[in-house]
Amino acid sequence: MSPAYLLLTALCFSVESTDLNVAIDAALARDRTGHAPVKIADDFEFCRRVHLDLVGRIAKPDEIRAFLAHPADHRRQLLVDRLLADPAFAKTWAQSLHLLLMERMGDHEPWQNYLKDCVVSGKPIRTICLELLNPSAKGFPAGAGFFLSKRLENYGQNPVDYPALTRDIGRLFLGMDLRCAQCHDHLTVPGFKQAHYQGLYAFTRQASLGDAKLATVMEKPIAGKVAFSSVFDMERHETGPALPDRKPLDVAEVKTGDEFAVKPDRKTNNPGIPRVATLPLLANAVADDTRLARTWANRLTRSLLGRGIVEHPDFDHPGNPPSLPATLDTLANALREGLALKSWLRGMVLSKLYQTASGPTIETNNIPFSRAIERPLSGEVLAKSIEVALGSELGDEARLKRFRQVFGHPAREPEEAGHPSVEKALFWRHDPTVRTLLVAKPGNLMDRLAKLEGAPMVNEVYMSLLGRPANSMEQQAVLDTMAKSQSAAEARRVVVWALLASTEFQINH
Template sequence: MNPVAHEAMPRLLATLALAVALASPTSAADPLHVRIDAAIDAKAKAEKVALAPPASDGEFLRRAYLDFAGTLPPVSVTKQFLADTSTDKREKLIDSLLSGPGYADRMADLFHVALLERLGDSPEWSKYLRESFAKNKPYDQMVREILRADAKDAASAGAAFWLSKRLENYGQNAVDYSALTRDAGRLFLGKNFRCCECHDHLFIDDYKQQHFQGLHTFFKNVYLVNAARMLVAEKVTAEKTPFASVFTKVPMTTGPSLPGLMMVDIPVFPKGMEFTVAPDRKTNEPGVPKFSTRAALAEQLPTAKNPDFARNAVNRLWFAVIGRGLVHPLDLHHSRNPASHPELLTLLADEFVAHKFDVKWLLRELALTKTYQRTSLVPVGTDAPDPRLFAVALEKRLSAEQLLNAMLTATGTGAKAADALRPKFLKAFANQAREPEDEVTPSLKGALFVLHDAAVLDLVTAKPGNLVERASKLSDADAATELYLAVLVREPSAEERAAVAKVLAKHPDKRPEAVGRVAWALLASMEFGVNH
């Protein structure tokens, strides 16, 4: 063989390998992100919808920072990233964000908003979430701790907040056990059984009254002893729950049970023997029953044996990162509302289980997909494709927490200001309690806050070292670049540079104020206000 042939061989082999890879379906040996893209590509191809090109570096950097660090990149990082010519810089960025200091905070915020739905907050709960994500606690363990709600277990005390908050009186109303049952189904199983309390669901055949009542039986004897201490206790469950459909009136009973799983047997103890620790009337200390439905739920729900658990968890993580659930709405998993990519949902769930519910691993795989890294720009002159195809990246809502962090970073304001500003940002940008924050919904109160609130205007007032002061000292062109890099994580176009210069030229004697107004307009813009 001559040297030329030698040289050509590897190239030929590589070409062949590429051709094979393109022609054949992906194999189990491929990393998950490759298999995800294969599924997304195949469906878009079948629907004859073109996939959008990759996001620009700036678009990607901004998106990943907001998703995994909960804020914007500092200008220095942006400049460095845009200048970096290495081919693996995106992967490196993802890894640095996932192991970075902002990761646990961002995840704590994300799960706080998703699981508490603005019902309230507590330092113990945030600490619990932060510490859990910092050590990448497996998600099944987290949900086990949340459902067990044992405030006396120092290692997971804050987890009790979820249940204790739902066991509080709501205004003058009694504890809303129906809502607790509904939310447990929605948030941990992806199934909203609200309409099945009194009868089988009227138009979702899969949802039965038995499902509601079975889940409800886990909770019905659980009660709150002390809200401040998040102390949850439990009465003895000795009998099945009787129920009957309001339509058929046929009497039925159920023990604690989850959809598709074996009903939990209720053990019977002789009278007086039901407690491991008997209640103490004098001190008002609640007893600990030998049979705890709460413990039974914590043991049974977040496991590999319960397919609903993993499917819901991966669907919600997919939603958080990609912008829309494979199953959407997130809490309506049922056979007549199938996933947009059914095999993909199964694959994600199986792999999540195989990786022992490793959240960070799954997020990394999602972030490495081409699907995640596509641009959100819809090709000019075309209508946006069906969002269920994931052919163009979807815009995601920024939480009040992300907006606050992003504004502080962009304006060069120290993180110390965050605590004072947080209540204002929550008021302006968070939904009402009990309303999921799962859509981009620009609001009047948000607009008025950005327009007129003294706190926002203060952020764009020149102060030593902040963005407006920095930019005021630069030439028009450099000021525009600095402002755009800080606020929008990209360079301005020539047209945008001209628009900025035009404003600045009008106010030579009041330059910091003019720069402040440009900074404000960028902060008030939609491009800043959503994760695109």
């Protein structure tokens, strides 16, 4: 990439995004008033981290060396701008949004295209919210309906899981996991009321699946208020559609027989259009709610830092305050004011909050976020990183599927924490996919290593897999092991496998 292009790319970013990292740092300083400065990641750590986060793979040794060749005072900015201009950025973040919103419940090509467009076109969070929650609106893009349509599908003979849909809207858009409040006020979170859950449910219960393949959603006419009672006192209550802690919306009463603006027509399979549809009301209410930007700022922060400023993001309530309140406000305000995701990410990754060094997770002097924590790689990122590290294509979809199967989380489990398992250990040890990658082919890592020996060879392995040189203890351990091997080829396989199967390769830190 030419320097002129890099310069142009850098200039193209709005003042807002440039300001954002400055604003985050200022807010962080306010939040950390009185605390000692925290350590910032070294260039190797930053280079690996930002590659994984922005383009979904580790850096190649050549890329690391090129990065280090730039002047120290602006090499990080140049790297970030290069990665944001890489076509892999849109794909990586479409996948990140997909995991964040669908939690591996399924996939859909138009949905992926929609998410890619959200990233590329710089849609504000408010617009994305409107499109996700009211996908039938005229002119709204195809694919956006998948968020609702997938959740409105039947599985086997089970009924549509409206409680899960209602919970997901509370969690993902408002930072409130109201699952316990389905049946009673939350026992330990005073702010999570049963009326909150039921108010959200009053929005969603009219929705039904249109066409699963087309990801379309239909609505029935509103059926009065939702009646509910706590399992503890059985006292009867009712509510209309309402966001938590907001007044129920005034929904015009519709006379029986006059529920539809466009009547259903069985002959043409037209489900009709109700006079009062609740999904548009929901979409607008959430889009206008201050909690939307705060929840997304917190969730996006969590996907970059491994923990939310409010942790866990589904439990944003006064009893669980943000660890960095000014910083969270800054991040949320940027989204609220319409900053595009790409610009927001640029501000974030250039901030000191993102660039904190990794290390023991116990906070130094109780300073929040004083150390970056380990974040396990998703199956997709891991597969891509292996390809980059070894210089060997994994190739067919079946192999990638295998990675998703072993390393992806099950449906409905957020891609957050890692979970070491025997299945993964056996995969690394014995799966043919891994074995075949350790064969030398012209130009790949095993081939390059065959031309090196001793410390240079060890450093090449470390740079290729972990994006950093080996320290002296590591170098000694590797050389000692190599000396015990039956042959040089076996020694190379042993070392590369040990690093591939190491925890450090499989995490972002």
